[in-house]
Amino acid sequence: MTNRFAKCLSNDGVCTCALQLSDEFNRPVNCSTLTSKCWMMKNEMFRLKSGIGARRKPTEHAMLDNDGIYDPDCRDDGSFHSRQCNGTSTCWCVNTAGVRRTDKGDENIECPAHPVATFWFQIQLRHKPINEVDEVKLKKAIKDIFAAYQVDPGYIEKIEYLAEDRYITVDLKQNLTVQTPSDLATAAYYLEKDVKGNTLFSSTYNRSIQDDGVPFNGEKLSFEEAYVYYIDSKNPEFSMKRMTPGIIAVIVVVCLAIVAGLVVLFLTRRKAAKAHVYQKAEGRELDEIQKQQLTT
Template identity: 45%
Template structure:
């Protein structure tokens, strides 16, 4: 009986050890305490300890929080509501599911964000109300490939990028709505309405963040991004990301940068100066006509005398 009990205890210990075998999270290197659970590698996201599944992409909110924890020591016309992330990296508040909280704060300053974690309102005090997390439904990624002797074939480049996004970033191909190439600029359109996205689909905001980090040489994956066409390495630079939300952003003039305000002031002053100059020129012209008429009348009286 003792032998059976000892054997059973040993089997239980072995099973527990196997369930907690260390593993490697290939899709996110900003994690710790990795272990196998039911055959899947699970790790704790740095900075939040939220458990993440290493078989899919980690949410952008958790990735930004992890990065903050580690660091605390040829273009086309855009949609009118498209805007960039002008605030950069910050330490976000995440829901337990990993998504951004609609309201983000830094001390006594708060703002509302979209599902990509990008500020979409002016900054206010802590009384600010953010009633919902507005969905980013369209992401536009612009970048340029490094200098080449000859332009790329648009068809080959489109296929390569779509294959890379669907395989490396695990995005369903139906969300890649366009790839445009005008040497050397490349534009990628990702569209994903809340009604289209199923629970198992990765979010386009997470895909864009992973891709942006890859292009900037700060890959979240363990392996760096490697692409090639016709056995020639292909690298990109100058990546910019634009966001279009289901509800337009709520920025006022207060949110404009000093440079933009300066440009607006200069334009307004130029217009005012132009109007003043036009008025003065007309006044001078009027005085000249009156003087000319006076001289003509005097000459006419002299002839009649």
């Protein structure tokens, strides 16, 4: 199965799977394809609130700067509603990947009818040290890994490898000509969870990334870091409140420099204007002196 948290029941020889999203509601899912990111996030929040599973909440005063964990509001097809509130009166707008793209506001915040499309996913993977890396074979292995997450090769625009830092950057872009059972946001979500040791797959599913890595050039290729970056079809709408103090300081310095430049320019022009007036006055005085000399 592609979802270890779904429960499969057999009824008259027909196997059906369901994912629990609340105490009262189980969502039927297809365990032959990846379950949508929205439903998986909602199930994770249900398990956290209910204390189900081995994962536990951190210590009371522990802090984690992670804006991605919340209880989402999902559509019937498993996609995200454009406005999310996490069960509170604080709301914000998200993209199609469920990532916040605006400042947080109240329940009156205006979001588009449909979420802004995330068309580009840039995934950075850092593999653990291995003896020797054949870049051609490495890129082939990466394509095979993404195939395990049901990512069609047509979505893979580019794979870059930085040997010095052991970083692999994979650009995934939406392609209208490609048909796939799973969307890129869900595939990236599964991959990130898997690399961080919290796989969503069941133990019976034959996937590429295992806890001890994947076979590669006679060795095991495994990863120690995974970062997913989202690029939307429209720029995010964050205000100055979201900017870090460092960025704000740079903006203030630039503004002060501009103001200082304008002041210098004003004083320079004012000085030049005074000099010009003085030159004119001096010229008129000379003219008067010359006239008096001629008359005498």
